[in-house]
Amino acid sequence: MHQETIENYLKTIYHLSDGNAFVVTNKELAERLGVIPATVTEAVKKLHVLKLVEYEKSYGTRLTSAGIKQALNIVRRHRIWETYLAQELGFGWDEVHELAEELEHIKSDKLVQKLAQKIGNPSYDPHGDPIPDEKGRFQKAEFKKLAEARAGKTYTLSGVADHSPAFLKFLDRYNLKIGTTIKVLEIENFDGSMLTLCNSKEIRLSLQVVSNLLVR
C-alpha cells in the first residue's frame, strides 16, 4: 500500500471517529475519501493486515494504537504546515488547508520539527485546532458553538468548525478572526440568527454561521 494512501485513510478514520464512538463505517469513509464503499472494503482489509486498524467485516473499522499514533503524526504535520504557511509565508487561513493536504505527506520528521521550531511550537493552528506534539499529546480545547451562546454575553472567537474557503473568506470580510471578541446582542427566535457586536460593528450572523463559530 502506498504511504500516501495509508496516511489519507488513517487521517480520515481519525477525524471521523473523533467525536463519534470510534467505529467508522465504510460508507462514511467512502464519502470523505471520494471513493465508493467497495474500494474502502479493500483498503481497510489491507490496513488491518498492517495492524493499523481493527476491522471486522460488516461491523466497522477503528484505529489500533499504532494507527492512532500515525494518525496524530499526520494531523500534526498538517497543522504545523498550515500554521507555517500562514505565519511565515503570508497565506490566508482560507488557503492553507489545501496546500497542507499535499505538504503533510512529505516524509521528513526533521522538516516538521524545523518548521514547528520556526513558528514557536504553537499549540493551535490558524483555525483554532490543536496541534499534537511529537508524542501525539494535545489539549483538546473545550470550545462551544456560538449558536449555543446566550444574549448579552461576550465571547472570544477561538475556532471554526467549517474550514471551507468560502466560509473563511466570509469571516474575513467582517474581519472576524481567531481572538476577535464577539458580543451577542440578541438572538432571533424565528431563524436562529444572532445580532452581534464584532469589532465595534453590529452584524447579524445567520444560524449557519454561528453554528460554525467556536467560542470561549
Add this chain to the structure above:
Amino acid sequence: MHQETIENYLKTIYHLSDGNAFVVTNKELAERLGVIPATVTEAVKKLHVLKLVEYEKSYGTRLTSAGIKQALNIVRRHRIWETYLAQELGFGWDEVHELAEELEHIKSDKLVQKLAQKIGNPSYDPHGDPIPDEKGRFQKAEFKKLAEARAGKTYTLSGVADHSPAFLKFLDRYNLKIGTTIKVLEIENFDGSMLTLCNSKEIRLSLQVVSNLLVR
C-alpha cells in the same frame, strides 16, 4: 500519466540532454530513473502523445519546447526549495536535494513564488546551480573545473558538480563552501591531486575532488 511521473521524466531528460546533443537514450533514462529500458519506452511514447517530447523509435527522445518549459519550471521549483531549506530552515547543503525531490512536486506556483520572494529571488542555489526565473530564463554560469586550473592562481569556489551528501559533507569538513577562495599551490603530476590553500590552510585535494569543484 501521473503528474509526478511526467515531472520526473522531463526533469531527467532535461538534465541528461543538457551537456549532450539534446537526444537522450532509453538506457540512460532508465538508469537515472531506476527503471528498466522497457519501462522508459512505454513512458516516452506517452510523453510524445502529450507533446512533451519528440520521440522516434530506436532513435531517441528529446524535449519539445513545451517539455523544456515544464522541465525548467521543475528545475526552478527544485532549486528554490533547496535554497529555501538551506537559508530559512537551516538545512545543510548535503540535505536539501533529497527533500527538494519531494517538495518540487507540490502543485502551487504561488507557494514557489512566496518562497522565492522570502529568500530574495536568488539566481543560484546552495550548490551554485542557476535558478531559472518564472519564465525559464537563467544565466548559465561559466565555471570551470578546478581540475583544469593552473598552479599559482587563485579561484573562488562557485559550484559543485557532484551533489552527493558524501562529497558535500567532505567539503564541510574543510569548511569549503560556495564563495571560499582557493589558491592552487602546486599540481601533482603523478595522481593529478592539488596542493591548495583554503581558509589559510594547506590542503591536498584528490583529482576526484578537484574534478567536482567548479570555480571562477
Add this chain to the structure above:
DNA sequence: AAAATTAATTTGGCTTACCAAAAATAGTAA
C-alpha cells in the same frame, strides 16, 4: 417474523507504472 431498505462485500474489469523475457533493430567488428 416477513418484507423492504440500506450497507457491506464480492466479482469482474480498468488504468498506471512497473518488470522479465523474447523478439526486433541498430551498430560494430570481422
Add this chain to the structure above:
DNA sequence: TTACTATTTTTGGTAAGCCAAATTAATTTT
C-alpha cells in the same frame, strides 16, 4: 557483407487503487 553485440521494443504479467454491478448481510419497517 556477414556475424556479433548492444539497445530497443514487444509481449505477457504483477500490484495498487479504483469503479460498476451483483450478491450477501444487517437493519428497519410494517
